[in-house]
Amino acid sequence: MHELPITESLLKIALQHAEKANARRITDLHIVMGELATMVDDSIQFYWEIIAKDTIAEKAILHFRRVPAELQCMTCFEKYHPTDKELVCPNCHSVGAKIIKGEEFSLDAIDVE
Amino acid sequence: MTQRVSIVENILNANDRLAEENRTRIQSAGVFSINIMASPGAGKTSLIEQTLSRLNGKLRVATIDGDIATSIDADRAAAAGAQAAIQINTGGDCHLDAVMLHGALEQLDLTLFDLLIVENVGNLVCPASFKLGTHKSVLVASVPEGDDKPYKYPGMYRGVDALVINKIDLLPYVTFRMDYFERGVQVLNPGVSTFPLSCRTGEGLDAWVDWLTDNAK
Ligand SMILES: Nc1nc2c(ncn2[C@@H]2O[C@H](COP(=O)(O)OP(=O)(O)OP(=O)(O)O)[C@@H](O)[C@H]2O)c(=O)[nH]1
Numbered sequence: 001m002h003e004l005p006i007t008e009s010l011l012k013i014a015l016q017h018a019e020k021a022n023a024r025r026i027t028d029l030h031i032v033m034g035e036l037a038t039m040v041d042d043s044i045q046f047y048w049e050i051i052a053k054d055t056i057a058e059k060a061i062l063h064f065r066r067v068p069a070e071l072q073c074m075t076c077f078e079k080y081h082p083t084d085k086e087l088v089c090p091n092c093h094s095v096g097a098k099i100i101k102g103e104e105f106s107l108d109a110i111d112v113e
Numbered sequence: 114m115t116q117r118v119s120i121v122e123n124i125l126n127a128n129d130r131l132a133e134e135n136r137t138r139i140q141s142a143g144v145f146s147i148n149i150m151a152s153p154g155a156g157k158t159s160l161i162e163q164t165l166s167r168l169n170g171k172l173r174v175a176t177i178d179g180d181i182a183t184s185i186d187a188d189r190a191a192a193a194g195a196q197a198a199i200q201i202n203t204g205g206d207c208h209l210d211a212v213m214l215h216g217a218l219e220q221l222d223l224t225l226f227d228l229l230i231v232e233n234v235g236n237l238v239c240p241a242s243f244k245l246g247t248h249k250s251v252l253v254a255s256v257p258e259g260d261d262k263p264y265k266y267p268g269m270y271r272g273v274d275a276l277v278i279n280k281i282d283l284l285p286y287v288t289f290r291m292d293y294f295e296r297g298v299q300v301l302n303p304g305v306s307t308f309p310l311s312c313r314t315g316e317g318l319d320a321w322v323d324w325l326t327d328n329a330k
Pocket residue numbers: 151152153154155156157158159160186234235279280281282283310311312313314
């Protein structure tokens with residue numbers, strides 16, 4: 001349910017950068033979302049259509065690029081993808097891992113005219 | 114003509130910046146602060162009540178309770194001995210954010226307290242993404258929720274500084290494999306301080322209160 005404030009942030013950042021670039025219209029937003037980020041892209045899309053109305057981003061298309069999660073075992077340094085049932089290292093079965101990828105949630109770029 | 118503008122900005126930046134401001138404000142008043150998160154009914158308010166009763170006036174405590182509606186939890190904290198108990202009604206939002214905490218801090222003279230306890234909205238997903246600016250985050254897990262929660266909600270389990278496992282008085286009645294649970298916790302949050310306890314029987318509460326008082330010094 002926290003996608004509303006997040007979508008508002010997204011719009012604000014996009015509008016700021018569009019203004020700096022003297023753009024008349026924002027056509028596309030390129031969003032990067034890690035597998036472990038707790039946002040739902042459908043909800044962001046839903047709120048977007050409401051709050052972007054009557055702005056220069058009104059017709060913009062949201063593109064979500066998903067980044068798969070990657071953990072690194074702190075014992076044998078194997079890099080692996082966690083599964084729902086097991087988070088332990090598949091190589092040496094030890095616990096204690098660092099998250100390398102999967103938490104990102106950022107606006108990478110916008111396309112403007 | 115279309116042109117690409119490169120941005121690469123974390124979308125939660127605005128919240129994080131305000132969280133920093135909150136932190137500075139709490140810190141400069143000499144207050145130690147925690148953000149308690151848990152699923153609904155895990156025992157956040159019960160833990161606050163038991164903590165207040167054990168502190169027995171040793172620390173001056175302010176609480177801030179986040180809920181979608183009602184002031185039940187703030188009333189409970191006040192009745193249990195909090196010197197100030199502020200309720201934030203989020204009006205539908207499923208978590209507190211730095212803006213809401215900022216507003217609540219406006220209502221407090223922080224110099225009057227040693228410890229600030231923030232009770233987040235009952236939810237195991239969203240509060241993890243929104244920093245508030247408190248010194249430590251604490252997760253209250255509870256035995257009846259089941260032992261698979263670290264696996265299902267890694268975002269919450271990996272980000273906290275302390276983990277309370279509440280309702281251990283119910284262990285004889287519920288299937289809860291402590292080793293399986295703890296393994297899930299240790300993978301993503303190795304070495305996190307863990308406090309198995311019961312707000313009903315009082316077992317294990319001393320260790321938790323010691324941790325809190327040591328940090329608040
Ligand atoms: N058996 C048992 N029950 C407990 C324990 N701690 C809390 N409870 C009960 O669990 C229920 C929920 O406790 P609360 O403290 O209100 O939980 P909460 O996390 O603050 O709930 P919300 O704020 O509504 O999300 C109450 O009925 C408590 O009496 C415990 O250690 N053992």
